[in-house]
Amino acid sequence: MPRFLKEFFDRNGLGIGSLMLGLVLFWTIGLIILPQLSMLDFSFRPNLPPPEIGGPKDVYTMENYKYLVFGPEGGSQDYNAVDLKVFYRTLVAAIFVTIFNLILCYPIAYYLAQTKGNHIRIFALMLIIPYWINEILRAFALRIIFGETGVLNNLLVAAGIFDTPFDFVRNDIALYAGLGYAYILLMIFPIYNVIESLDRNQIEAARDMGASWPMIHRRVVIPYAKPGISSGCTMVFMLSAGALAAPQILGGPSSLWFTQLIYQQFNDNSDWPQGAAYAVVLLVTCILLVLALMRVFKVNMGDIGK
Amino acid sequence: MSAGVGVDLENLWIRFGDFVAVRDANVHIKGGDFFSFLGPSGCGKTTILRAVSGFLDPSEGQVLIGGNDMKGIGPNKRPTALIFQNLALFPLMKVWENITFSMEIKGASAKERRKRADELLDMIALPGQGDKLPSELSGGQRQRVAIARALCAEPDVLLLDEPLSALDLKLRQHMRTELREIQQRVGITFIYITHDQGEALTMSDNIAVMRAGVIDQIGDGKTIYNDPSTAFAASFVGENNVFRGTVKQVQGDKALIATNRSGDLLARISTANQGKMKAGDDAMMFIRPEAFALAPAGTQGDHFVTATVTNEEFEGNSFNIFMEGEGGKEMKVSLPNLGQSFDSHKGQPMTLQYDVQNAVALPAGDLATE
Ligand SMILES: Nc1ncnc2c1ncn2[C@@H]1O[C@H](COP(=O)(O)OP(=O)(O)O)[C@@H](O)[C@H]1O
Ligand SMILES: [Mg+2]
Numbered sequence: 001m002p003r004f005l006k007e008f009f010d011r012n013g014l015g016i017g018s019l020m021l022g023l024v025l026f027w028t029i030g031l032i033i034l035p036q037l038s039m040l041d042f043s044f045r046p047n048l049p050p051p052e053i054g055g056p057k058d059v060y061t062m063e064n065y066k067y068l069v070f071g072p073e074g075g076s077q078d079y080n081a082v083d084l085k086v087f088y089r090t091l092v093a094a095i096f097v098t099i100f101n102l103i104l105c106y107p108i109a110y111y112l113a114q115t116k117g118n119h120i121r122i123f124a125l126m127l128i129i130p131y132w133i134n135e136i137l138r139a140f141a142l143r144i145i146f147g148e149t150g151v152l153n154n155l156l157v158a159a160g161i162f163d164t165p166f167d168f169v170r171n172d173i174a175l176y177a178g179l180g181y182a183y184i185l186l187m188i189f190p191i192y193n194v195i196e197s198l199d200r201n202q203i204e205a206a207r208d209m210g211a212s213w214p215m216i217h218r219r220v221v222i223p224y225a226k227p228g229i230s231s232g233c234t235m236v237f238m239l240s241a242g243a244l245a246a247p248q249i250l251g252g253p254s255s256l257w258f259t260q261l262i263y264q265q266f267n268d269n270s271d272w273p274q275g276a277a278y279a280v281v282l283l284v285t286c287i288l289l290v291l292a293l294m295r296v297f298k299v300n301m302g303d304i305g306k
Numbered sequence: 307m308s309a310g311v312g313v314d315l316e317n318l319w320i321r322f323g324d325f326v327a328v329r330d331a332n333v334h335i336k337g338g339d340f341f342s343f344l345g346p347s348g349c350g351k352t353t354i355l356r357a358v359s360g361f362l363d364p365s366e367g368q369v370l371i372g373g374n375d376m377k378g379i380g381p382n383k384r385p386t387a388l389i390f391q392n393l394a395l396f397p398l399m400k401v402w403e404n405i406t407f408s409m410e411i412k413g414a415s416a417k418e419r420r421k422r423a424d425e426l427l428d429m430i431a432l433p434g435q436g437d438k439l440p441s442e443l444s445g446g447q448r449q450r451v452a453i454a455r456a457l458c459a460e461p462d463v464l465l466l467d468e469p470l471s472a473l474d475l476k477l478r479q480h481m482r483t484e485l486r487e488i489q490q491r492v493g494i495t496f497i498y499i500t501h502d503q504g505e506a507l508t509m510s511d512n513i514a515v516m517r518a519g520v521i522d523q524i525g526d527g528k529t530i531y532n533d534p535s536t537a538f539a540a541s542f543v544g545e546n547n548v549f550r551g552t553v554k555q556v557q558g559d560k561a562l563i564a565t566n567r568s569g570d571l572l573a574r575i576s577t578a579n580q581g582k583m584k585a586g587d588d589a590m591m592f593i594r595p596e597a598f599a600l601a602p603a604g605t606q607g608d609h610f611v612t613a614t615v616t617n618e619e620f621e622g623n624s625f626n627i628f629m630e631g632e633g634g635k636e637m638k639v640s641l642p643n644l645g646q647s648f649d650s651h652k653g654q655p656m657t658l659q660y661d662v663q664n665a666v667a668l669p670a671g672d673l674a675t676e
Contacts, residue, residue: 201394208359209408209459210382219407223398 043276064277083261083278090258091285093172094241097179101187101236102229104180109191109228110221114200127185139178139249146174146250170252178250179240186239187232194228195221227303234290241286258282310337310495311372311385311462313358318367320353327353329519331367335497335512340489342498344506345516346542346674351499352391355465358497359388371463387461391468393452395440401451402427402436408459426454429488446477453488463495470505482508503543507531515539517672523578535578537671540592547637548673549591553583561667562608563589567632572608573665588670595626595640597664601657609665611658613637615651629656 009017044060052058068087071080108127112120130138145151146168153165168174198221206216222229247257262282265275294301313335320328327350335341343351356362358369360381369376376384387408395404402423403410409419423436430450432443440448449469456464466485470478486509489496500506506513507527514524515538523535534540541548551565561575561583573591575583583589601610613629616636624640625648631637639658641648 199392199394201390201392202396204361204381205388205390205394206396206407208361208381208386208388209411209455211407211411212382215411219399219410220396 039276040280042273043280045273047271047273064274065281067274068278068281086256086261087258087282089255090241090282091289093176093179093257094237094286097176097183097240098233098237100176101180101183102233105184105187105232106191106225106229109188109225110195110217112188113192113195113198114203127188131185135182135245136249138182139246142174142178142181142250143169146177167252169250170254172252172255175247175250175252175255178246179243182243182246183236183239186235190228190232190235191225192228194225198224226297226299230294230297230299230303237290238286241282310339310493312337312339313341313463313495313497314368314370314373315354315358316368316370318354318357318369319365320350320357320362321365327519328357331521333514333521333524335495337372337495338493339511340486340496340498340509342500342506342510342513343516344500344503344513344543347501349516350519351501351516352467355388355467355497355499358463359386359465360384385462386465387456387459387463388465389452389456389467389469391471393448393469393472395448395452395455397440399439400436401432401438401440401443404440404451405436405454405458407455422458426458429457430454445473446481449473449481450484453485457488457492461494463497464489466496466498468499468501470500471502478505485509507543515542517542517674532666533577534592534666534668535576537590537592537668538674540590540666540668542674545595545638546592547595547639548632548635549593550632550670551589551591553585553587553589553667555585556583560662561589563591563667565591568611568613569606570608571611571665572662573667574663575667579668583667583669590668590670592666592668593660593664595638596624597660598639598641598658599660600641601659603655603657605657605659607659609660609662611660612655613658615648615654615656618648618652627651627656 008021011017012020043064044062045058046061046063048055048057068080068083071077071083112124133141143150147153148165148167148169150168152168153162156162157165168177202220202224203216206220211219242259243257244259244263247255247260251257251260258278259282262275262278265271265278269275313333315331315333318328318331318333319326331354343354345351353362357364358371358376360376360379360383363377371385381388396407399407402420405423405426406414406419409422414422420436424433427433427436430453432447432450435443435447440451443451449472452469469485470481473481482505485496485498489509498506498509507530510527512524512526513530515522515530515534515536517536517538523530523539525533530539530543534543537548540546549563549565549568549571551563551571553561554564554570555562556575557572559575559580560572562570562572564570571591573593598611604612606612613631615627615629617628619626619628620643622643624642627639627641627648628636629639
């Protein structure tokens with residue numbers, strides 16, 4: 001038995017220890033790994049009617065993956081331009097949302113972490129309470145705000161800033177706002193957590209030596225907050241790229257999110273293998289992208305958990 | 307010869323809401339001085355230092371550095387460098403980057419900075435340690451890095467907030483000498499904060515004794531020790547024996563005090579209180595342990611004290627004799643070791659004498675609580 005397991009059982013006793021271990025294993029293996037493996041398996045199989053499953057035609061194939069790149073066999077185009085473009089745009093937009101979120105949340109997190117007093121609790125509560133409302137309602141609320149006859153347009157037109165209402169939905173502004181808003185807390189809290197443990201004297205020391213505020217952030221606060229920033233960015237990026245409700249409700253009519261394509265394959269086309277292949281591609285690409293960026297910014301895996 | 311940049315506090319008040327942290331401080335620190343603020347924890351020392359460095363605006367009054375009013379000038383624009391109580395080194399920067407951070411701010415090249423860091427590392431006796439992280443150094447080494455980092459900014463005034471409090475006793479005593487040497491070498495003004503009177507006495511040119519936001523006395527170490535101007539200063543700085551009573555008669559610069567338990571004793575009125583004490587006033591009289599000498603048993607007079615010996619300690623070069631004192635507190639007497647023995651005195655009365663010049667009469671006041 002490895003040492004950490006032995007220690008675990010020594011500490012918790014055999015009964016409780018086995019129960020806890022069993023639950024954790026059931027959670028990771030039963031509820032996460034196995035279903036994902038079956039999705040992976042799906043993605044390499046043809047879409048067959050139920051009687052033919054397990055029959056001679058049920059063989060492993062790259063067909064579903066080829067479809068994403070090249071489109072239907074004998075199709076008019078060399079590449080599946082539509083789906084690839086959606087895929088690419090989803091990733092770029094998710095990165096954009098992540099950056100936007102970081103720029104928005106870093107100052108908030110810094111302020112929350114470095115200010116003392118009761119009003120900070122109220123501020124934090126005001127950030128949390130909107131999340132009691134479910135995602136769909138929040139998305140529709142944003143529609144009310146950003147719609148052509150929405151609150152924002154009424155205000156802007158009344159104030160004379162715009163002559164005619166601006167279509168925030170068609171221009172994807174509503175979508176980005178919705179996605180940004182949806183994961184604000186996931187960005188704020190990891191950063192807040194790290195900055196809160198930063199000794200205020202370090203900031204004052206830098207200031208005392210003549211550093212400007214941008215310099216203090218660049219050399220003292222941000223390097224210190226890096227683990228929090230990376231874990232926040234990772235979560236926001238993964239969840240934005242995988243979001244469904246916000247794009248569905250707030251996306252313009254012509255802009256599809258890649259998750260919507262996956263959803264269509266599963267639901268509208270009843271093509272589970274095709275949907276699974278798309279989902280696998282999205283997942284793997286996101287993970288690779290995150291790992292690559294972690295390497296660029298010299299972040300360790302262990303830091304993400306902070 | 308101009309000896310550096312002086313600092314003046316003029317009628318300085320600092321309030322936090324209703325709480326007065328500093329009350330009407332007037333301090334004039336000469337350029338090139340090693341000046342200490344000495345007082346118990348919570349008396350407002352850090353608050354004063356923060357007002358000098360610019361992190362805190364005075365509620366009233368002025369801070370002048372080199373004669374210039376610092377009102378509205380931020381900490382990053384003042385010619386001061388502050389060494390924090392917890393040092394506040396940057397944990398993710400290497401030692402050399404820490405030391406030269408002030409140059410990095412001004413845009414100095416890495417090569418220049420490296421060179422300056424090596425010079426400063428030599429000065430603080432840590433040559434070749436520039437590439438370590440602060441966490442890889444010992445407490446005393448980190449302390450020195452903090453000093454080098456502050457000096458690298460070439461401040462006119464270095465502010466030190468109890469910088470030795472985290473070190474063990476041995477190191478603390480060693481660092482006292484070292485700090486004093488550094489100050490004399492660089493020749494700039496040091497403002498040093500401490501609650502440790504030993505530190506203040508050994509290092510400082512001048513000391514301000516603080517009590518609960520008020521500055522009780524300013525003077526050099528000898529003056530503060532020999533000629534305290536308040537009961538608090540007398541009891542806070544060094545060991546002292548207190549005798550309470552009332553003034554019976556003022557005789558020139560001396561006062562005869564009717565003490566509560568040792569009869570009438572004569573003492574010199576402290577310089578600051580000359581002409582201010584009169585018969586009938588509540589008074590306190592202080593005599594240091596080392597100011598006593600043995601007297602023939604039973605001698606009486608206005609500079610003789612007789613009390614019962616409760617305990618004795620042998621310290622090698624001296625004996626500490628503890629005698630029944632006032633209010634449940636023991637009186638301490640230090641007698642040099644001249645080959646005599648006091649073994650037989652325990653439980654017996656002992657008569658001591660003192661030179662009236664070494665006894666200080668002061669108006670009654672709060673004593674320092676240890
Ligand atoms: N920012 C603040 N707000 C309220 N009270 C403070 C603040 N800073 C210090 N004080 C109070 O002022 C007094 C002096 O504090 P300080 O200057 O830190 O004392 P010390 O002599 O130990 O350095 C203390 O009673 C402290 O509680
Ligand atoms: Mg302090």
